[in-house]
Amino acid sequence: MTSPTRPDPTSLWLLPEQAVDGFAAALGGTRLLTADERARLERRLTPGARRRYLGARLLCRYALSARTGRPPDRWRFRLGEHGRPEPEPDEEGVRFNLSHTEGLIACVVTQGRGCGVDVGPTPSTAELVTHLGRRLAPAERAELAATASGARAARASELWVLKEAYLKARGTGLCRSLGGFSFLTTAVGRIAVHDPEQPAGADARWWFDLLHPGPQHVLAVATEDGRPGALRRTDLSDLSLSDISYV
Amino acid sequence: MSKADLTALAAQLEEYLGDPHDAGSRMSFTRVLDHDEHEEYPYAFVSQLRRWGVHEYSLPAEQGGRAGNVETGFNLMRLVGRRDATTATALVITNLSFMPLWIAGSDEQKRSAVEDMKRGGGLSWGLSERDHGSDLLANEMVAEKTDGGYLLTGEKWLIGNATVADTMVVFARTGKRNGPAAYSIFIVDKRQIPAITAEELPVEKLHGLRALDLSGLRLKGAFVPDSARVGAEGQGLEIALKSTQLARTVISSLAMSAVDTGLRLTLDFTEGRVLLGTAVSDVPYSRRQLTEAFADLMVADAVSLGAVRSLQAAPEQLSVWSSVVKYLLPTLLEKTMSQLNMVLGARFFLRDHPHYGPYQKMLRDLLVANIADGNTVVNLRNLGQQLDGLLASAGGAAPAVREAAAERAATLFGMDRELPVYEPWKQELFSRGQDDAMLAAPDGLSRLRALAEEAKGTERDRLLRAADEAEELLDRVGPLTDRAAELKAELGREYAQSAELFELSKEYCLLHATAACVLTYVHSHGVLDDPLPSGALLLLQIERLRRHLYPHESVTDPSVIDEVMRVLRHLHRENRLFSHWQFPLAERVADLTAARL
Numbered sequence: 037m038t039s040p041t042r043p044d045p046t047s048l049w050l051l052p053e054q055a056v057d058g059f060a061a062a063l064g065g066t067r068l069l070t071a072d073e074r075a076r077l078e079r080r081l082t083p084g085a086r087r088r089y090l091g092a093r094l095l096c097r098y099a100l101s102a103r104t105g106r107p108p109d110r111w112r113f114r115l116g117e118h119g120r121p122e123p124e125p126d127e128e129g130v131r132f133n134l135s136h137t138e139g140l141i142a143c144v145v146t147q148g149r150g151c152g153v154d155v156g157p158t159p160s161t162a163e164l165v166t167h168l169g170r171r172l173a174p175a176e177r178a179e180l181a182a183t184a185s186g187a188r189a190a191r192a193s194e195l196w197v198l199k200e201a202y203l204k205a206r207g208t209g210l211c212r213s214l215g216g217f218s219f220l221t222t223a224v225g226r227i228a229v230h231d232p233e234q235p236a237g238a239d240a241r242w243w244f245d246l247l248h249p250g251p252q253h254v255l256a257v258a259t260e261d262g263r264p265g266a267l268r269r270t271d272l273s274d275l276s277l278s279d280i281s282y283v
Numbered sequence: 284m285s286k287a288d289l290t291a292l293a294a295q296l297e298e299y300l301g302d303p304h305d306a307g308s309r310m311s312f313t314r315v316l317d318h319d320e321h322e323e324y325p326y327a328f329v330s331q332l333r334r335w336g337v338h339e340y341s342l343p344a345e346q347g348g349r350a351g352n353v354e355t356g357f358n359l360m361r362l363v364g365r366r367d368a369t370t371a372t373a374l375v376i377t378n379l380s381f382m383p384l385w386i387a388g389s390d391e392q393k394r395s396a397v398e399d400m401k402r403g404g405g406l407s408w409g410l411s412e413r414d415h416g417s418d419l420l421a422n423e424m425v426a427e428k429t430d431g432g433y434l435l436t437g438e439k440w441l442i443g444n445a446t447v448a449d450t451m452v453v454f455a456r457t458g459k460r461n462g463p464a465a466y467s468i469f470i471v472d473k474r475q476i477p478a479i480t481a482e483e484l485p486v487e488k489l490h491g492l493r494a495l496d497l498s499g500l501r502l503k504g505a506f507v508p509d510s511a512r513v514g515a516e517g518q519g520l521e522i523a524l525k526s527t528q529l530a531r532t533v534i535s536s537l538a539m540s541a542v543d544t545g546l547r548l549t550l551d552f553t554e555g556r557v558l559l560g561t562a563v564s565d566v567p568y569s570r571r572q573l574t575e576a577f578a579d580l581m582v583a584d585a586v587s588l589g590a591v592r593s594l595q596a597a598p599e600q601l602s603v604w605s606s607v608v609k610y611l612l613p614t615l616l617e618k619t620m621s622q623l624n625m626v627l628g629a630r631f632f633l634r635d636h637p638h639y640g641p642y643q644k645m646l647r648d649l650l651v652a653n654i655a656d657g658n659t660v661v662n663l664r665n666l667g668q669q670l671d672g673l674l675a676s677a678g679g680a681a682p683a684v685r686e687a688a689a690e691r692a693a694t695l696f697g698m699d700r701e702l703p704v705y706e707p708w709k710q711e712l713f714s715r716g717q718d719d720a721m722l723a724a725p726d727g728l729s730r731l732r733a734l735a736e737e738a739k740g741t742e743r744d745r746l747l748r749a750a751d752e753a754e755e756l757l758d759r760v761g762p763l764t765d766r767a768a769e770l771k772a773e774l775g776r777e778y779a780q781s782a783e784l785f786e787l788s789k790e791y792c793l794l795h796a797t798a799a800c801v802l803t804y805v806h807s808h809g810v811l812d813d814p815l816p817s818g819a820l821l822l823l824q825i826e827r828l829r830r831h832l833y834p835h836e837s838v839t840d841p842s843v844i845d846e847v848m849r850v851l852r853h854l855h856r857e858n859r860l861f862s863h864w865q866f867p868l869a870e871r872v873a874d875l876t877a878a879r880l
Contacts (some may be wrong), residue, residue, distance in 0.1 A: 045751065059835075062835075089547065124714075155862040159775050249840070265744045265747050265748075268748065268751060268838070269838070269840065270837065270838055271836070271838075271840070272835055272836055272837075273835050273837065275837075
């Protein structure tokens with residue numbers, strides 16, 4: 037094609053937990069996993085935790101293969117400084133990040149740009165609202181306090197996934213205090229971060245998308261040098277039932 | 284004919300035919316089903332449609348018809364077909380049987396046939412034979428030269444209208460040695476030949492179109508004068524193949540009409556039935572099924588828009604357009620209808636349900652679009668033979684070639700653009716790698732992105748996403764070309780007959796359809812009536828095509844489905860054809876109590 041393609045979309049892949057078994061069966065079960073990953077899988081205590089771990093390991097291979105064309109059985113990973121997995125070898129220069137919660141697994145992929153994703157339940161439990169309330173930045177605490185009580189738990193969930201997604205994109209994980217940086221929504225509806233640890237101007241490079249993929253989930257994606265409309269979401273269904281609508 | 288004029292004409296025909304659910308209307312479902320159950324040819328329906336003159340819109344104006352654009356007759360037939368595919372087929376066959384004359388007949392032959400048809404005469408097209416199916420070069424009917432004419436001997440079988448029509452146009456062998464130049468075409472007026480030399484074959488019992496006359500004719504030394512030969516001796520194969528191209532292009536209207544009625548009936552049910560306080564239409568799973576069926580129909584509408592217009596705007600490429608539409612639409616819409624079956628539930632299985640009874644007939648009738656006038660295999664083989672050239676130009680055409688294609692695409696997919704006059708003799712049997720849909724696709728994507736930039740909010744996002752997804756699909760030209768080359772290297776001479784080549788051709792059809800959806804949007808968006816155009820619908824159309832390649836992936840979220848449902852509901856409530864044309868349908872006057880049963 038000769039038309040200009042919009043550069044480097046941010047790909048977000050979603051796999052419902054209920055579709056993991058079929059998805060895994062279609063991809064050969066645990067065949068694609070390394071021995072270490074298989075061992076980690078076995079250490080998961082509950083069937084749900086095992087299902088989500090397996091789904092996440094397979095989803096990232098599927099998503100990375102879709103982006104690069106590298107076969108799904110050729111992905112290996114190394115852990116970064118704070119335990120963030122990166123492709124090894126890094127032939128195509130892609131970055132990715134995974135998140136899962138009960139019911140949903142998410143994977144984000146970019147071409148070399150920092151990216152993080154976090155998915156969580158919504159609305160938050162009362163305990164989480166209280167817990168978060170103590171750890172947020174002052175401006176966020178004020179915002180949460182000013183939010184109508186009926187909407188407060190949902191807003192708490194949004195702030196939580198935004199913070200997680202940002203930290204995961206930065207590669208620091210939860211090593212930092214959540215109150216050390218803050219989120220605000222600008223007058224034009226853009227979600228912006230204020231992070232005093234970053235050099236001047238660096239905050240503006242971060243783009244955040246906040247999604248509600250279902251009534252019980254909220255999800256945030258943080259991307260470096262992102263832009264509006266760049267997020268390309270693909271929902272996966274159970275591969276083994278892929279033709280069910282035609283039956 | 285402008286979009287406004289065509290819409291007005293369609294509205295007149297709809298008003299004439301009336302609400303099909305009204306038992307007192309001219310073409311009621313009650314009577315349609317009665318004909319089907321009793322396998323009785325629908326003489327009365329055919330007669331009243333002829334009185335209205337519907338068939339004249341597919342006959343040349345120069346010789347007394349009213350045809351301007353092929354799409355006029357094509358779309359009128361959709362309105363007949365949404366009530367009864369059998370009647371539509373009976374009428375279409377007469378018009379298609381005229382094609383050999385239109386392509387190669389003398390002025391006198393055309394004039395006389397048109398006059399006859401205007402007086403109620405029917406035509407049939409005697410092409411296929413019992414033992415040879417689609418293999419025209421094996422046909423056995425012979426035409427022996429004699430003084431002043433020919434003596435025809437042989438049998439034509441599975442011919443629509445063969446018994447009810449007085450005249451059959453036949454394809455018969457005139458050459459001594461077999462080959463492409465061994466065949467000619469003759470007009471056999473059954474009223475003029477000695478009675479003892481002709482005999483109709485029994486009408487076949489059918490799965491669908493049960494009231495159709497699908498029979499045959501046996502000739503034994505039947506004399507026809509030299510003036511009955513159409514075109515030159517030896518020209519028969521070329522004329523027959525060109526005639527078939529038109530048939531392939533327009534026959535998908537039957538499948539589209541069947542699904543239009545299928546979807547309309549299903550919505551009558553889902554909009555009225557409440558489960559646990561929610562209309563079935565609003566149950567998320569049902570809503571997705573309904574909107575996907577609608578999107579499929581709109582894919583078919585976009586592909587056929589370009590294909591039917593290509594008869595006039597790109598006749599030299601018709602071998603590609605006609606085969607794409609003939610393979611893709613029937614196979615796609617059969618699946619769509621199966622999907623609707625599940626939404627309608629057990630009602631789809633009932634033959635005499637007072638409201639949903641027509642559904643099972645549509646389900647059977649639409650299958651004819653797959654087998655008639657060149658089946659799926661024939662069309663995929665035709666594309667396979669041209670695939671190397673098509674892929675080479677789709678992937679690497681010179682900018683000037685693309686520019687010219689983009690200019691033609693504006694006519695091919697611009698519903699309000701003037702079309703050149705239909706000149707069927709300009710049709711060619713090979714397109715030499717030209718497929719304007721594919722060549723103009725990059726221009727279409729640029730235009731789509733420009734339109735997206737002008738749009739706001741979610742509409743902008745949806746159009747940009749649709750452009751991205753369409754581009755990703757269209758980029759498969761590269762890998763498709765590589766696979767074709769690898770396959771050729773591996774299989775050598777077996778390549779042309781390989782099963783894999785058929786699969787590559789299928790994928791090419793999906794890419795062509797993707798381009799057609801984008802091009803319809805960018806070249807017709809300005810003339811579409813509210814609630815179209817819709818970025819959500821375009822995205823869902825692309826997703827439906829994408830599903831053939833990535834069956835487990837979805838690129839639409841519930842908000843897209845909700846928006847497409849809004850569009851679909853509007854068309855259903857306002858009683859419009861499910862099409863970019865949105866023709867206003869006959870007012871629904873019948874009591875809908877039966878829809879709640």
